[in-house]
Amino acid sequence: MIVPIHLTNSNDIQYDITIDNLPYLEFKNKIAIITNETIAPLHLDHLLDHLKAPQVTVVTIKDGEEYKNMQTIETILDELFENRLDRKSTLIALGGGVIGDMTGFCASLYQRGIEFVQIPTTLLSQVDASVGGKTGVNNRYGKNLVGAFYQPSAVYIDPNFLKTLPPREFAAGIAEVIKMAVMFDKDFFEYIKREDISDPEILKQCIKRSVELKAQVVNQDEKEAGIRAVLNYGHTFAHVIENETQYKTFLHGEAVAIGMVMANELAVELGLLSVSDGIEIEALLARYDLPTSYHIEDLDAFYEHFYLDKKSANNSIKFILTNGQIGTHIIKSDIDESVVKKVLERFV
Amino acid sequence: MIVPIHLTNSNDIQYDITIDNLPYLEFKNKIAIITNETIAPLHLDHLLDHLKAPQVTVVTIKDGEEYKNMQTIETILDELFENRLDRKSTLIALGGGVIGDMTGFCASLYQRGIEFVQIPTTLLSQVDASVGGKTGVNNRYGKNLVGAFYQPSAVYIDPNFLKTLPPREFAAGIAEVIKMAVMFDKDFFEYIKREDISDPEILKQCIKRSVELKAQVVNQDEKEAGIRAVLNYGHTFAHVIENETQYKTFLHGEAVAIGMVMANELAVELGLLSVSDGIEIEALLARYDLPTSYHIEDLDAFYEHFYLDKKSANNSIKFILTNGQIGTHIIKSDIDESVVKKVLERFV
Numbered sequence: 115m116i117v118p119i120h121l122t123n124s125n126d127i128q129y130d131i132t133i134d135n136l137p138y139l140e141f142k143n144k145i146a147i148i149t150n151e152t153i154a155p156l157h158l159d160h161l162l163d164h165l166k167a168p169q170v171t172v173v174t175i176k177d178g179e180e181y182k183n184m185q186t187i188e189t190i191l192d193e194l195f196e197n198r199l200d201r202k203s204t205l206i207a208l209g210g211g212v213i214g215d216m217t218g219f220c221a222s223l224y225q226r227g228i229e230f231v232q233i234p235t236t237l238l239s240q241v242d243a244s245v246g247g248k249t250g251v252n253n254r255y256g257k258n259l260v261g262a263f264y265q266p267s268a269v270y271i272d273p274n275f276l277k278t279l280p281p282r283e284f285a286a287g288i289a290e291v292i293k294m295a296v297m298f299d300k301d302f303f304e305y306i307k308r309e310d311i312s313d314p315e316i317l318k319q320c321i322k323r324s325v326e327l328k329a330q331v332v333n334q335d336e337k338e339a340g341i342r343a344v345l346n347y348g349h350t351f352a353h354v355i356e357n358e359t360q361y362k363t364f365l366h367g368e369a370v371a372i373g374m375v376m377a378n379e380l381a382v383e384l385g386l387l388s389v390s391d392g393i394e395i396e397a398l399l400a401r402y403d404l405p406t407s408y409h410i411e412d413l414d415a416f417y418e419h420f421y422l423d424k425k426s427a428n429n430s431i432k433f434i435l436t437n438g439q440i441g442t443h444i445i446k447s448d449i450d451e452s453v454v455k456k457v458l459e460r461f462v
Numbered sequence: 463m464i465v466p467i468h469l470t471n472s473n474d475i476q477y478d479i480t481i482d483n484l485p486y487l488e489f490k491n492k493i494a495i496i497t498n499e500t501i502a503p504l505h506l507d508h509l510l511d512h513l514k515a516p517q518v519t520v521v522t523i524k525d526g527e528e529y530k531n532m533q534t535i536e537t538i539l540d541e542l543f544e545n546r547l548d549r550k551s552t553l554i555a556l557g558g559g560v561i562g563d564m565t566g567f568c569a570s571l572y573q574r575g576i577e578f579v580q581i582p583t584t585l586l587s588q589v590d591a592s593v594g595g596k597t598g599v600n601n602r603y604g605k606n607l608v609g610a611f612y613q614p615s616a617v618y619i620d621p622n623f624l625k626t627l628p629p630r631e632f633a634a635g636i637a638e639v640i641k642m643a644v645m646f647d648k649d650f651f652e653y654i655k656r657e658d659i660s661d662p663e664i665l666k667q668c669i670k671r672s673v674e675l676k677a678q679v680v681n682q683d684e685k686e687a688g689i690r691a692v693l694n695y696g697h698t699f700a701h702v703i704e705n706e707t708q709y710k711t712f713l714h715g716e717a718v719a720i721g722m723v724m725a726n727e728l729a730v731e732l733g734l735l736s737v738s739d740g741i742e743i744e745a746l747l748a749r750y751d752l753p754t755s756y757h758i759e760d761l762d763a764f765y766e767h768f769y770l771d772k773k774s775a776n777n778s779i780k781f782i783l784t785n786g787q788i789g790t791h792i793i794k795s796d797i798d799e800s801v802v803k804k805v806l807e808r809f810v
Contacts, residue, residue, distance in 0.1 A: 188532060195603040226598060226609045227685070250574060255543040261574045262610060337575070 115322055119245065119329050121265065121336060131244060131269040131325055133318055136160065136233070139270075141167035144199050148190060148217040149208040152177040153235055156278050161208055161233065171197040175216075179361060182212045183251050184260065190220045204229045204267070210236035211243040211366075215261070218249030222264035229267040235275040237287025238367055241294070241324040244269040246332045246345075257353070263336060271325075273317055285402040286367025289348075292398055293374060294324045297347050297434070300441030302327070307398055344443045347434040348373030354419040355408055364405065371404035380449070380457045381435040391440050410461045417455060463670055467593065467677050469613065469684060479592060479617040479673055481666055484508065484581070487618075489515035492547050496538060496565040497556040500525040501583055504626050509556055509581065519545040523564075527709060530560045530599050532608065538568045552577045552615070558584035559591040559714075563609070566597030570612035577615040583623040585635025586715055589642070589672040592617040594680045594693075604770065605701070611684060619673075621665055633750040634715025637696075640746055641722060642672045645695050645782070648789030650675075655746055692791045695782040696721030702767040703756055712753065719752035728797070728805045729783040739788050758809045765803060 115134065121127040145167040149158060154174050162170070173193045175186055194203075207217030207230060214232050221230035234240045250261015276284060288311065295303035302323050309316045328345065335342040351373035356364060364372070375396055381387035396406050410416050420431045430447040433454075437444035463482065469475040493515040497506060502522050510518070521541045523534055542551075555565030555578060562580050569578035582588045598609015624632060636659065643651035650671050657664045676693065683690040699721035704712060712720070723744055729735035744754050758764050768779045778795040781802075785792035 184532070184536060191601075191608060195601070195607065222610060223608050225607055226596065226611055248574065253539075253543070259543065259573055260539060260571050262570060263574055 115318065117322060117325050117329065119333075121247075121333050127265045129266060129268050131271060131329075133271045133273070133322055133325070135274060136164050136270055136272040139165040139231075141165070141204055143167070143202040143204065144169040144171070144197070145204045145206060146171040146173055146194055146197065146199055147206045147208055148173050148175070148213055148220065150175050150177040150213055153209045153213070157208060157235060157275060161206070165206075169197070171199070175213075179212055179252070182216060183253060187216060187220055187223070187251060190216065191224060194220070194224055199224065199228070201225050201228060204231060206231045206233060207266075208233045208235065209239075210234065211239040214239050214243045215249050215258070216251060218247070218264050218266065219251060219261050222249060222262040227264070230264075232266045232269040233275075234269070234271060236279055237276055237284050237321075238290055240271045240273075240276075240321055241287060242290045242328070244271060245325055245328040246342075247336065271321060273314060273321065276317075281403075282365060282368075285404050286365040286371075288402045289367035289371040289374070289399065289404050291320050291324050292395070293345075293347050293370060294327045296374065296395055296436065296440055297344050297443045298327045298331075298441060299323070300439070303398075303440050307394075311402075340445075343432060343445055344434050346432075347443065348377055350420060350431065350433055351376040354416055357419060358411075358416070368405050371399045371406060372408045374399065375406045376408075376457070376461065377433065377435055379460060380433060380454065383453060383457050384435070384446075384449070386438055386444065387436045388439070391436070395440065408461055410458060413455060413458055413462055416458060417451065463666065465670060465673050465677065467617075467681075469595075469681050475613045477614060477616050479619060479677075481619045481621070481670055481673070483622060484512050484618055484620040487513040487579075489513070489552055491515070491550040491552065492517040492519070492545070493552045493554060494519040494521055494542055494545065494547055495554045495556050496521050496523070496561060496568065498523050498525040498561055501557045501561070505556060505583060505623060509554070513554075517545070519547070523561075527560055527600070530564060531601060532599055535564060535568060535571070535599060538564065539572060542568070542572055547572065547576070549573050549576060552579060554579045554581060555614075556581045556583065557587075558582065559587040562587050562591045563597050563606070564599060566595070566612050566614065567599060567609050570597060570610040575612070578612075580614045580617040581623075582617070582619060584627055585624055585632050585669075586638055588619045588621075588624075588669055589635060590638045590676070592619060593673055593676045594690075595684065619669060621662060621669065624665075629751075630713060630716075633752050634713040634718075636750045637715035637719040637722070637747065637752050639668050639672050640743070641693075641695050641718060642675045644722065644743055644784065644788055645692050645791045646675045646679075646789060647671070648787070651746075651788050655742075659750075688793075691780060691793055692782050694780070695791065696725055698768060698779065698781055699724040702764055705767060705770070706759075706764070716753050719747045719754060720756045722747065723754045724756075724805070724809065725781065725783055727808060728781060728802065731801060731805050732783070732794075732797070734786055734792065735784045736787070739784070743788065756809055758806060761803060761806055761810055764806060765799065 117131040119129050173190050205217050205221045207214045221228050232244050234244050247263045247265040249264050250258045253259050311317055348370040352369035355369045378392040382392050399406050432447045465479040467477050521538050553565050553569045555562045569576050580592050582592050595611045595613040597612050598606045601607050696718040700717035703717045726740040730740050747754050780795045783792055
């Protein structure tokens, strides 16, 4: 199945997201595949068997968020220059979100921009990173602080890649699927609750719906001036949790799961979510063995940490909450510190 | 006077280029001025006297093309993070082309893009770098090979800055003005020939017309897929000359002046320019003490060098020539090697 993406507000960009077995890809010009040491042994041969190009360069980087930095970007760019890729060349991202973000960033930078194709190999990157054009790297000041908005020319989502994905990482991807449903689509939420996502056809439907929903949001607001911030449901809390645990305890999707539970508690407190809906969301997260609780050591420190997030321009903290029920959303930036702390206290 | 820029093909970007005494600038959020050690003592106080912002960070880098690299970009970005600039902050480029290119690049990268304002202090950057959105840095493989297309939110061209510009640099700027006239506007060419560009009002008119012409070209073709390449008239040769002389002998505009003469010789050879028009252009360049000759040591090496230019995708060399007379242009990528070498032999 194909989800056509049409970003009318962003230079009228159009590309297709194909959710199916990897098709045969043909390129007229030189290409480079960017992948990592974990993915290459699992899936590189499969990709190489499915493509044709006058020259194929493979750049294999180390696996891990800690290598998502400018140094790795420069290493990749050097390889591209050494292999004389030109303005008509294409980069292919084969891997998860880190590979996608860095490949897109390199594509945006190389000779001021060449095409890139995404082949996401994790559920999280299939549903999340494959739409939206956020590329970039981390630095000592925080995550994704240096980068570009840059869209791929095509995305190929092959659910077969997920067969080698560790169960924890699969679940972390589900967290983002649930996030999309809770914020934007009650029917989709009910569908996930009702169906068995381990069924390949159901999984494809879930990926498709998540991608469609995200595309709608991004089309309305590519640069995150408004509604795109809703995609950060659970993230305001998750970023603090990831930071406090130095990105070692939880996968991103796991921290988001906890963050959604925290956001829901706040929503219940403010009368923006019923207690029973909150329980339903938590139960669905728990069904995929996602964590739903976290022990806050120092409440004041946790609260202060919100301000370090780059999304908190001019010192107001944005909380993304349901707006009365599942499938609706609101961005609140005027919640009193005491209310937030009262809710957080339940996690102390 | 104001030249309104409206890039209809690029996300409908609009901004104004003001050609006048620097106005008073007011910002609601934190800003940073990026400048260099040469410009700061001359013009920084003047700028500081003309602006108001809740926080002003000044980042002063070393002067010179050799500092136009990723290391300097990272140094600048670090300063921005240290001073907690946010997504609503603005960068101000105070300097020539190198400062403009790097400030624009930093603005494109910082938190995936913040606004930037250009205050170009050289004639070259006033007529050339202030329109077009080409930002970036050099690396060991060549010039401007890493960067982004990113447009400023405003450009302030104050010809008073030119009073401190060394005469050679002023002339190098004139070379680009003449380039625009030869490619696009016969009347403008006659105007430059007729008038005295040292007159401040004439100079303003020349800057205005150059900026207008460039804006028209960029609007048709931001990403240099077609007509924008015409702006590289003289540059195919200039890049080789700059490279052979390691960027030490000639200023960029000077190399372009020689390159235009070479391109004209080729055009005459191909019947695309009359001998007398060629002489007229050369005489106008010479009037501003611009170099018009160059000694080629090794003709084959000079020719081979064309291929190292990033603009030569897929191994065809693009020559930008007049198309019959002054004020017209053509992009030729099918000129026989023997013809090019026959012309180059006159410079051996």
